[in-house]
Amino acid sequence: MTVYNIYIFNREGTCLYYYEWNRRTDCNMPKYEEFKLLHGMLFSIKSFVTRLSPIDGKNSFISYRTNKYKLHFYETPTGLKFVMNTDLAVENIQDTLHDIYNKIYVEYIVKNPLCKLNEPIQSSLFRTKLDEHVKSLPFY
């Protein structure tokens, strides 16, 4: 099993953090364009899902899969979006993404007065902690 990469977006759609572990392709476009494209896609999927849903209440998007990879999505009520691409064998990982938010983002970014919110993350502490956390996951 593999984890390909992770994206963190804020509510305005800025990509705060991107890291890749096992990515096999390179989209032939600059990174910032890829972030915009992905965020645009997530935004459309969200509106698509709320309107298409046959029942009411919580209608959040969880994941999609193609024949090669699976994209997992988790959004906090403050609009922070966590996106992780893994291979197909991985089940629902909402809890894992919540852990990344709760144990790593909140601990090392929100509680760090030197890290400005809504700006791309520079903290190396955050990077190492996230890397450790992901590498310890059972499906890494």
Place this chain on the structure above:
Amino acid sequence: MAIQSVFILNKAGGLIYHTDRYNSKNDVEKTFGYPLDIVLKEDDKLTVIFGERDGIKVGFSLLAVNGEELSNKQLPNGTDALDFLKDPNNYPVSLKFGRIKLKTNEKIMFASMFHTLFAISTKLSPEQKSSGIQVLETESFKLHCYQTATGVKFLVLTDPKQGPMDNFLKRFHELYTDYALKNPFYSLEMPIRCELFDTNLQKTMEQVERATTQYSNE
């Protein structure tokens, strides 16, 4: 009901066939006093944007006032519904809220939207030679998509707990080739209006439903 709706998209992303199978009635009727504790937003209809209570949810639309159906935000006598609700003399008032079903135009829009999402998901793949979206999971439904070699897409909206629908999608494709494509009055890429296709598809969906309910009862 396991299958909620099915769609067929042509290779340009146009909607050429759709059926809905759900007709869940979850409209809520309540009597309100003045002032109204629900915030309504006005666009082409009146939608609840704040103040969920008694089964009325955000996203519901105002369907009827005192049992009189609204048409185009207006009461049958021509007064604007919002003006009517602003007047304290009209209270207590009984309001009916519910979800407005997707209109055909909206369905066409969502079909082409899915077509682009499908293409973007291929583009953003971390692995080489990826197909587009095959299954999209949400908390309230699951969308299964099967793309044929010629680019036609078959979509099925099911229950979130529904397992793989590959067999059904293949069967669906078979029906399409048998009853829609072999119909001499059907022109390619155009909406499918074919009775034989409708009846056979309904039959297949019922079969699948029976099979899945049996499975879930065991």
